[in-house]
Amino acid sequence: MRHDEHTAQQHTQHTQHSHEHTHDHHHGTGRVSWSTAAQATLHCLTGCAIGEVLGMVIGTALGWGNVPTMVLAIVLAFVFGYSLTLRGVLRAGVGFRTAFRVALAADTLSIAVMELIDNGVVALWPSAMDAHLDDVLFWGALAVSLALAFVVTTPVNRWMIGRGKGHAVVHRYHH
Numbered sequence: 001m002r003h004d005e006h007t008a009q010q011h012t013q014h015t016q017h018s019h020e021h022t023h024d025h026h027h028g029t030g031r032v033s034w035s036t037a038a039q040a041t042l043h044c045l046t047g048c049a050i051g052e053v054l055g056m057v058i059g060t061a062l063g064w065g066n067v068p069t070m071v072l073a074i075v076l077a078f079v080f081g082y083s084l085t086l087r088g089v090l091r092a093g094v095g096f097r098t099a100f101r102v103a104l105a106a107d108t109l110s111i112a113v114m115e116l117i118d119n120g121v122v123a124l125w126p127s128a129m130d131a132h133l134d135d136v137l138f139w140g141a142l143a144v145s146l147a148l149a150f151v152v153t154t155p156v157n158r159w160m161i162g163r164g165k166g167h168a169v170v171h172r173y174h175h
Contacts (some may be wrong), residue, residue: 049146
């Protein structure tokens with residue numbers, strides 16, 4: 001067994017033991033607080049928002065069309081979302097390969113739902129895709145779309161955490 005896998009396995013066992021005695025999050029039991037789900041969603045929203053805003057700003061500043069701008073924003077949202085999770089898991093001492101798998105397993109559905117809502121709102125908001133960086137509509141539509149994405153994604157994360165998926169996977173490494 002490689003050192004990073006051994007360390008991750010030991011850490012997971014230790015963390016699972018710690019959960020039994022010190023935490024009230026109820027990961028994997030179906031009983032998850034809305035606060036826990038909101039914290040997980042806020043973590044996801046941070047990475048998504050960085051990527052989404054950066055992509056929209058770059059595409060708009062370069063005068064790209066709506067589709068390439070949105071594609072860039074979505075790609076960057078996934079990159080930043082996974083990167084924030086990856087950073088935290090790597091700090092726990094696991095190897096890159098394991099940390100990358102954890103990030104994919106933990107964040108993919110959450111980021112996908114968030115991006116669907118976020119980009120759907122911006123695409124359907126009249127004139128939002130044609131707004132410029134100095135336009136209140138550009139920033140207002142982004143802010144509202146990210147807020148709605150948070151509201152819609154929080155129950156999804158609560159459901160996933162309650163089944164031991166999503167952020168529950170990452171939480172095992174954050175101690």
